[in-house]
Amino acid sequence: MARLTRMHLGDILVVPIQEELHDTAAEEAGEKIIREADNPKIKGVAIDISALDIVDSFLGRLLQKIAWGLRAMGKEVILVGIQPEVAVALVELGLYLEEINTAFELDSALEKLREKINKGAA
Amino acid sequence: MAQKNNKKEIEKLRRENEEYKKLIEEMSEGFAYLEEDLTFSFSNPACDSAFGVPEGKLMGRKLQDFLSPESFKEVKKNIKTSEKKKSVFEIEVNAADGETRYLLTRSNPRFDEKGKFVGSFVFFYDITKRIKLEENLIFERGLLNALLDYIPDWIYFKDKGSRFLEVSKSKAEGTGLKRDEFKGKTDFDFFSEEEAKVMRADEEKIMKTGESVVDKVQKIKLPDGKEKWLSATKVPFYDKYGNVMGTLGITRDVTRLKTLELEKQEKIEAQKEELIELSTPVIDVWDGVLTVPILGSLDSERASKISEALLTQIVEKRAEVAIIDISGISAVDSAVADRLIRTAKAVRLVGAEAILTGVGVEIAQTIADLGIDMENLKTMSTLKDGLRYVISRKKELRGEWR
Numbered sequence: 001m002a003r004l005t006r007m008h009l010g011d012i013l014v015v016p017i018q019e020e021l022h023d024t025a026a027e028e029a030g031e032k033i034i035r036e037a038d039n040p041k042i043k044g045v046a047i048d049i050s051a052l053d054i055v056d057s058f059l060g061r062l063l064q065k066i067a068w069g070l071r072a073m074g075k076e077v078i079l080v081g082i083q084p085e086v087a088v089a090l091v092e093l094g095l096y097l098e099e100i101n102t103a104f105e106l107d108s109a110l111e112k113l114r115e116k117i118n119k120g121a122a
Numbered sequence: 123m124a125q126k127n128n129k130k131e132i133e134k135l136r137r138e139n140e141e142y143k144k145l146i147e148e149m150s151e152g153f154a155y156l157e158e159d160l161t162f163s164f165s166n167p168a169c170d171s172a173f174g175v176p177e178g179k180l181m182g183r184k185l186q187d188f189l190s191p192e193s194f195k196e197v198k199k200n201i202k203t204s205e206k207k208k209s210v211f212e213i214e215v216n217a218a219d220g221e222t223r224y225l226l227t228r229s230n231p232r233f234d235e236k237g238k239f240v241g242s243f244v245f246f247y248d249i250t251k252r253i254k255l256e257e258n259l260i261f262e263r264g265l266l267n268a269l270l271d272y273i274p275d276w277i278y279f280k281d282k283g284s285r286f287l288e289v290s291k292s293k294a295e296g297t298g299l300k301r302d303e304f305k306g307k308t309d310f311d312f313f314s315e316e317e318a319k320v321m322r323a324d325e326e327k328i329m330k331t332g333e334s335v336v337d338k339v340q341k342i343k344l345p346d347g348k349e350k351w352l353s354a355t356k357v358p359f360y361d362k363y364g365n366v367m368g369t370l371g372i373t374r375d376v377t378r379l380k381t382l383e384l385e386k387q388e389k390i391e392a393q394k395e396e397l398i399e400l401s402t403p404v405i406d407v408w409d410g411v412l413t414v415p416i417l418g419s420l421d422s423e424r425a426s427k428i429s430e431a432l433l434t435q436i437v438e439k440r441a442e443v444a445i446i447d448i449s450g451i452s453a454v455d456s457a458v459a460d461r462l463i464r465t466a467k468a469v470r471l472v473g474a475e476a477i478l479t480g481v482g483v484e485i486a487q488t489i490a491d492l493g494i495d496m497e498n499l500k501t502m503s504t505l506k507d508g509l510r511y512v513i514s515r516k517k518e519l520r521g522e523w524r
Contacts, residue, residue: 105473
């Protein structure tokens with residue numbers, strides 16, 4: 001499988017997904033993210049999918065699963081850079097991802113995440 | 123002994139006479155003897171009934187009474203002739219019971235030593251049924267021919283093997299063939315193999331299932347090279363036992379209509395496109411705040427165009443809030459509400475907030491009646507409220523961030 005880039009920015013784990021992932025590769029990536037986040041230092045995870053033009057139902061559901069998993073572990077999650085076509089496709093699939101935060105770009109995503117984490121801490 | 127023989131002879135003759143008489147009485151053909159002036163002096167029951175009179179009442183009546191004056195002249199001549207060809211002829215009888223009957227008549231005239239006509243044994247054979255049938259056939263054939271000659275639509279009959287049995291004049295036109303020269307030809311003689319194969323397949327299916335093809339419109343290249351839009355209707359036809367005999371069809375040239383329709387459709391598409399462009403103005407009302415006023419009706423195509431335009435703008439302008447104003451929308455039903463909600467959810471996914479404004483009393487009621495929960499969607503009654511909310515929130519946020 002392709003290497004999955006992971007960056008730690010303080011207490012935030014940033015995972016940019018650079019290419020379309022299919023089936024097992026996607027599941028492996030999902031597992032890797034969750035394992036990586038399984039670290040008391042990590043308070044929030046930002047998954048950047050701005051490079052994706054297409055998200056099929058499989059990947060859509062996987063994202064949802066990852067988010068649920070991370071939240072179950074007490075981490076804040078944010079999806080970054082959902083493209084307009086992807087947003088439309090997800091809605092058509094009925095995947096509103098309502099419980100997941102979203103942001104245009106990493107900048108605002110990190111801001112939003114910090115805000116949430118601080119709120120949780122306070 | 124001689125006397126006894128004589129008596130026996132007489133007895134034999136008498137019996138024979140009886141038998142002949144019986145034969146004549148029971149014959150299904152009419153038989154009569156006409157005197158010199160063509161008065162009936164003898165007739166059998168079949169003859170009486172052919173002339174429509176009660177049994178035995180034909181005697182003493184004249185043949186002339188049953189014929190039209192014109193035909194009587196001819197008949198008179200024919201009855202008196204012994205020439206084989208002319209002694210068999212048809213007469214049209216106005217029978218005494220009011221019916222018109224056609225009788226095939228054979229005359230066996232009798233002459234005296236001087237060659238003068240003295241009378242005739244005449245046989246009548248009722249052929250009314252056959253004549254009527256023939257008349258009907260001729261009449262129907264005439265109707266069919268008129269149909270095939272004058273209707274501009276192509277009409278054709280094909281046998282089980284899809285070989286032409288009969289075609290209309292219009293069908294033959296342009297092929298260089300005459301109507302009767304079509305017999306035995308197939309579509310393969312006139313169309314491309316590909317097209318002919320489709321036609322043949324259609325016909326086989328029709329004959330197999332008994333289901334007609336009605337108004338099948340397709341573009342066909344004609345034998346003369348022109349391309350035309352044709353509307354074809356094909357049905358199976360059967361013999362009197364219900365066995366399929368082939369197919370018959372009517373094809374109509376609908377090129378003019380179809381061209382118009384296509385042009386119209388194109389125009390409508392173009393206008394629709396233009397209208398959509400015009401009707402999805404995404405307005406940049408404030409820093410990071412976009413507004414889309416939706417006017418008129420919202421179908422799925424338009425809804426997706428609006429979504430697309432709005433989402434693209436949001437990402438491009440890095441907008442934080444998108445206000446969708448529906449105060450100008452003509453009607454809200456469950457489909458429209460669903461589309462609005464989907465748009466709002468897509469807005470959230472790309473990272474902005476969607477606010478639905480212009481939800482008046484009626485629309486609110488409709489939405490409630492439809493049982494749609496606006497869930498996490500922020501709604502406001504007027505665009506003004508929406509803007510006020512956004513601006514105050516921006517101030518608040520700025521205050522927080524400062």
